[in-house]
Structures are given as structure tokens and as C-alpha cells.
Amino acid sequence: MRSKRALTTGLVASTLVLAGCSASDEGPASGLPADAVVSYAYHDSSVPPPYHRSESLTVTEGQAHLVIDSYGEILADERVPTPAEVWDTLGSTLPSVQGLEAQDEDEGCTGGTGMDLVVARGDETLVELRPLFCGGSNEELQAPITAWIAPARDLFPPTDELAPEGE
Numbered sequence: 001m002r003s004k005r006a007l008t009t010g011l012v013a014s015t016l017v018l019a020g021c022s023a024s025d026e027g028p029a030s031g032l033p034a035d036a037v038v039s040y041a042y043h044d045s046s047v048p049p050p051y052h053r054s055e056s057l058t059v060t061e062g063q064a065h066l067v068i069d070s071y072g073e074i075l076a077d078e079r080v081p082t083p084a085e086v087w088d089t090l091g092s093t094l095p096s097v098q099g100l101e102a103q104d105e106d107e108g109c110t111g112g113t114g115m116d117l118v119v120a121r122g123d124e125t126l127v128e129l130r131p132l133f134c135g136g137s138n139e140e141l142q143a144p145i146t147a148w149i150a151p152a153r154d155l156f157p158p159t160d161e162l163a164p165e166g167e
Helices: 002-026 084-092 139-153
Strands: 037-043 054-059 063-070 073-081 113-121 124-129
Touching: 037 139, 054 084, 054 139, 084 139, 113 139
Parallel strands: none
Antiparallel strands: 037 054, 037 113, 054 063, 063 073, 113 124
8 A cells, every 4th residue: 555655656746747847948937938029010110290199119028119200319218027917918918910921112112111129038039010101001010910919009108199299
């Protein structure tokens, strides 16, 4: 009886040790590694400076940093901690942007907007999208990219509050 109990205890302990090792090797359950960096940018169209607003958002597991500018003039520069639930949401929904592909512009286009979305872990790029939106090109990408980054962008007030037009 003792040998069965000792064997069972040993198997349970071994299983727990192995499970603990494999969980740490796989990375976080969220789908985004703890050392990942999310870089998102929105490039506004060419309009007069009082109305032009471009954004750059960098998100790590610990911090989100938003910069709003108008042709290089910084209008807002904000940092907040990244809540665990936001990081987890970005990780669990990452597949929704991983399969997207931007179409290159065949011809130049004036007045369009653009986005950049890069998710990287060290030298490994998990997502890289740089769509331009002009004349109807890539418009199917705008909604999924915007929806994916929304949990992080929503950590900050809207652009019109942080950098009102006309200022």
C-alpha cells in the first residue's frame, strides 16, 4: 500500500513540475509574450495644421504611451500603466490582425491616411501592417486594425480632448 501511495505521490509531483516547466516555456496565456512591443500609428491626411492630427501609440505589458502631433509639433504626450486585462485582450485577439495583408499602392495618391501596426518580440515580428487608405484602397483593413488596438487606445481620452482642432 505504501509503495502505491509513494508512486502516486511521485507521479503527481513529477506531473506538476513538468506542467510548470512547460507553462513557462510557452509564454503567457494571453498570446502576447511579456516582452512584446505593440507599435501603432495613425497618419492623418494632408490638411492645414490646425486640423491635422497623427497619433503614435506604443504598448508594452507595463505601459502605454500615446503621442499626438501635427506635422511634428507634439500636441499631447501621455503615459499610463497597461492593465493586465488590456494586455490579455490584445493577446487573445492577436490572430484577428495576424492574417491581414495590406495592398501596395500602384499609383500615388494625394490626401489619404495611413496606419502602421507592428507587434514585435525582440527581433521577431509577429505582425507588420502599413496600409495606406486612399481612393478606396485597403479600406477593409481599417476596421479590424482600429478594433484590435481600441482596448489600448481607450486608455486615453479622445484625440479631440487631448489635442483639440484649431489649437
